[in-house]
Amino acid sequence: MAWLVTGGAGYIGAHVVRALQKADLAPVVIDDLSSGIAAFVPEGVPFVRANLLDRAAVGAALDEHDVAGVIHIAGFKYAGVSVTRPLHTYAQNVSAMVVLLEELAARGIDKVVFSSSAATYGTPDVDLVTEDTGLHPESPYGETKLIGEWLLRDAEVAHGLRHTSLRYFNVVGSGSTDLFDASPHNLFPLVFDMLYRGATPRINGEDYPTPDGTCVRDYIHVADLALAHVAAARRLAAGEPLERVYNLGSGDGHSVRQIMDTIREVTGIDFTPEVHERRPGDPARIVASGELAARDLDWRMRHDLREMVASAWAARQQAGDTYPR
Template identity: 40%
Template sequence: MSVLVTGGAGYIGAHMLLALEDAGEPAVALDNLSTGARWLAPKAAPFVEADVGDAEALAKVFADHDITEVIHFAGSILVPESIRHPLDYYRNNTANTITLLRACVDAGVKRFIFSSTAAVYGTPARTPVSETAPIHSITPYGASMAMSERVLQDAAAAHDISYVTLRYFNVAGADPRGRAGEIGKPTHLIKAAAQIALGLRQEKLQIHGGDYPTPDGSAIRDYVHVSDLAQAHLEALERLRGAGGSITLNCGYGRGYSVYEVVDAFRRVTGAEMDYEVGPRRAGDPPQLIADNAAIRTVLDWRPRYDDIDFIVETAIDWERRLAAREGTN
């Protein structure tokens, strides 16, 4: 019996595989390597290179590895890209989730954990935002994930599947032991800042919008360490195995940091200034997103270990240093 981790060669998927390995849980990684890297996934987990939208490949994986649970990370996650290429996002995130759920039904898999996003809330009227807030996506990314949530709810009701949907806020940082981290182009603030801090990019940090209705004018986000996020999935798995029932939960710390506060964290960690320039807002970026995390703390008894912005920054910088050394040897 094994847990299938889709997107297992990606940022969060690799950390999930590490958490499963550390817990002694057998797992299988599936990834099409469009944005992931084979070396990022732990070697202990069997690896299948396939697309989550490939029904034939999924059927073979379920049969060959006796899959009993699925943790679904595979998908597209960039807000600006989703605005430019909405059809790709509805295919990768919604249509492929349908294919995966069909494979689960056909294989008799009854436990499913879905990686969703706070983007389903759009620009919430209140903050912190709770799970009862209206779904009002303002981007194709958020809308595609909200659609996938609804598909999962309906499939679960019809086919006796138990699920936990985790709505992530801003995932950041890297494995404290340096085993995994974010790869690819720096599309998120902390990765971009870490590369600039190490001199890997000779440019100023770009701040998208300095006129938001926030205390310092920059956007505020709830940054959650990726290893804490992986731990939340382990606890969600235990809930499903204990017949805890289906539920949708926010996954964030309940504390927001502005872009300028993140820059200050880099200054504290590195002891150096960071040059930046303020540009226009990006389409699809709400002024602030902060989680009401009371439910996940209660339902899953989730107790984050790395709820500290300076530690998140430290692990991100350490990972970029390791990544640069690795790329320099190839």
């Protein structure tokens, strides 16, 4: 029996696939490579190149590989871009998920781990986000992730689906030097790329009510995140109870200034970030509690900030000039 990983050729998905392999849970990947990288799929892991909107391909993958459950990571993940491409975002994140859930229901496949997002919270007005914090998504991306959670809830009522959703903020680091984050919108790859080009990274605002004046965010290591997905899959497979939603948070967070200082220390590249004005809408602090996930999913921060930066930098260096732009 296999676990289908949608988006398994992406940065997060590829780490989940390798964690499943180590746990002997037989991963199968489906990915259209719109942002994924085929080389991220390990040799010997079945790979279906298809979009989830392709119903026939989804059904064939489920049948051919005797799928027992799904870890659903695929989606259009760029919150900012989703504002200008809302219909595309809804098609990839909602319509595609409907197809997936319909094909699962038709086959009696009743286990789903959903890669949701802390974007469902919008800009929370609390110091520490918990699963009970109000949901106020502020982008089509955040809205579609929340709708995805609703779809799972409704499929539970209608078809007996067993599921859980994992919400998280900023995923960084690398669990292997051949897996890197190539997102054009995430802080680590943005800063690394600027350093590679000889440009100077920037900080947007240093007058926030935080210890060093820069924004504080929740950063978690991608390998820790992958282990939480596997733990959730194991519990579903064993018939053990799970909450509908878990935050995968650090409970602490790091400031942008701390990130820059650590990058300078790890890379050995001496730079002083340019300080620009605040960006409209950037909250001073967003940090989540991971207590519930620690209780049920063995969630914990196994990597400190230096390890997050060092592993990400090592992967970026190995990619070298082959890094996609």
